[in-house]
Amino acid sequence: MPGPDLDSILAGAAERFGTPAYIYLTDAIETRLTELRASLGAWFDVSYAMKCNPNPALLAWLAPRVDLIDVSSGGEFALACAAGWQAQRASFTGPAKRDDELRAVIAGGLGELVIESPREARAADRIAAELGVVQPVLIRLAPDRVPKGFGDHMAGRPSPFGIDIEDAPVALPQILALPNLHVIGLHIYSGTQCLRPDAIAENWRIYMQIFRETCATHDLMPQKLVFGAGLGIPYHPGDTALSLPQIAADIGPDLNAFRNEPRFSRTKLVLELGRFLVGEAGYFVTRVISTKSSRGSRLAICDGGMNAHLAASGNFGMVLRRNYVIHKIGGGDEVEKVDISGPLCTSIDKIGGAVLLPPLAEGDLIAIHTSGAYGPTASPLHFISHPTPREILVEGAQARDVTRIA
Numbered sequence: 001m002p003g004p005d006l007d008s009i010l011a012g013a014a015e016r017f018g019t020p021a022y023i024y025l026t027d028a029i030e031t032r033l034t035e036l037r038a039s040l041g042a043w044f045d046v047s048y049a050m051k052c053n054p055n056p057a058l059l060a061w062l063a064p065r066v067d068l069i070d071v072s073s074g075g076e077f078a079l080a081c082a083a084g085w086q087a088q089r090a091s092f093t094g095p096a097k098r099d100d101e102l103r104a105v106i107a108g109g110l111g112e113l114v115i116e117s118p119r120e121a122r123a124a125d126r127i128a129a130e131l132g133v134v135q136p137v138l139i140r141l142a143p144d145r146v147p148k149g150f151g152d153h154m155a156g157r158p159s160p161f162g163i164d165i166e167d168a169p170v171a172l173p174q175i176l177a178l179p180n181l182h183v184i185g186l187h188i189y190s191g192t193q194c195l196r197p198d199a200i201a202e203n204w205r206i207y208m209q210i211f212r213e214t215c216a217t218h219d220l221m222p223q224k225l226v227f228g229a230g231l232g233i234p235y236h237p238g239d240t241a242l243s244l245p246q247i248a249a250d251i252g253p254d255l256n257a258f259r260n261e262p263r264f265s266r267t268k269l270v271l272e273l274g275r276f277l278v279g280e281a282g283y284f285v286t287r288v289i290s291t292k293s294s295r296g297s298r299l300a301i302c303d304g305g306m307n308a309h310l311a312a313s314g315n316f317g318m319v320l321r322r323n324y325v326i327h328k329i330g331g332g333d334e335v336e337k338v339d340i341s342g343p344l345c346t347s348i349d350k351i352g353g354a355v356l357l358p359p360l361a362e363g364d365l366i367a368i369h370t371s372g373a374y375g376p377t378a379s380p381l382h383f384i385s386h387p388t389p390r391e392i393l394v395e396g397a398q399a400r401d402v403t404r405i406a
């Protein structure tokens with residue numbers, strides 16, 4: 001929870017670099033990595049899904065600390081390489097890979113291409129042949145079910161992602177026969193933003209069953225199996241954070257048994273995740289430009305709203321808008337209900353409804369928690385041409401401006 005130390009970091013950064021600002025605390029990511037390794041490191045390597053936060057300075061900070069990276073476009077591949085990630089440590093997921101992207105990543109030495117359809121496999125095979133290489137690939141499978149408890153589903157229903165498990169018996173032999181692709185394993189990412197340890201464990205049991213059956217049917221000895229993690233983070237007041245030890249206790253015996261099967265005894269298991277690594281390490285700080293009472297409600301209107309932080313406005317994959325955890329920097333004793341909006345000329349630019357906060361005045365700073373993932377790059381930054389948010393990386397006591405999008 002907020003305290004004087006956090007508030008002095010956030011306020012210091014806001015004064016020095018301006019608002020609105022995303023502030024990323026590397027100490028919190030370090031702690032998260034330590035917790036992940038302590039609970040799940042016996043089974044898994046970690047792959048960072050950079051779509052959730054592709055800030056170049058953050059990528060460079062993560063490069064020596066995280067095993068692998070997952071990119072979802074040619075642009076992300078270029079960003080990761082420029083930030084110091086070796087191409088061999090990268091996988092490439094995405095349902096609509098273009099030929100030019102395939103050529104760039106294959107020529108650039110990509111670790112594994114994650115094949116999402118036979119069409120894509122044929123395109124990659126042709127391009128690899130033209131380049132005179134054999135490209136290692138993982139085949140992405142889409143299970144026919146996702147347990148209850150995931151905020152977003154990428155499988156278990158009609159979906160653009162991966163090969164439906166029902167179609168695998170026909171599709172896999174076609175892919176395995178392509179001479180310029182080398183199938184080294186399988187990949188599943190079927191759901192995300194799950195806060196229930198039992199549902200995570202259940203989902204990974206589904207994965208293991210699919211991996212077992214698919215590898216047996218096609219006689220694969222996989223070098224790598226990717227478990228799309230789905231680990232969620234507590235965005236809203238009242239959300240309970242996931243317990244990693246609870247997940248480990250639930251799924252550990254199954255993972256041990258899986259690892260003991262001869263087919264998987266030398267297989268590297270990988271957890272692919274984004275928000276769980278960096279989401280809670282980020283705060284969005286916005287400054288109150290104006291306050292007003294309107295028909296019985298108190299309003300605070302800020303310099304950054306939905307344009308800079310779409311997710312906090314509830315317009316990034318949320319059915320009902322729910323407040324993020326928000327606090328007033330510097331605190332105060334009394335609280336009152338306040339609606340918080342941003343600078344846009346639209347009523348959907350609302351980043352807090354009836355939030356209980358100490359009274360806000362012009363110039364005050366508000367911090368929105370859990371803002372380290374799906375921030376600037378997932379927001380309509382250029383709508384109404386306001387300044388883009390600053391991005392500040394805080395390492396220990398050192399803060400620096402690492403803004404990517406000017």
Ligand SMILES: Cc1ncc(COP(=O)(O)O)c(C=O)c1O
Binds near residue numbers: 093193
């Ligand atoms: C293939 C794939 N990998 C990784 C992720 C990262 O998810 P999260 O940030 O929820 O961990 C996603 C999310 O959509 C995804 O589709």
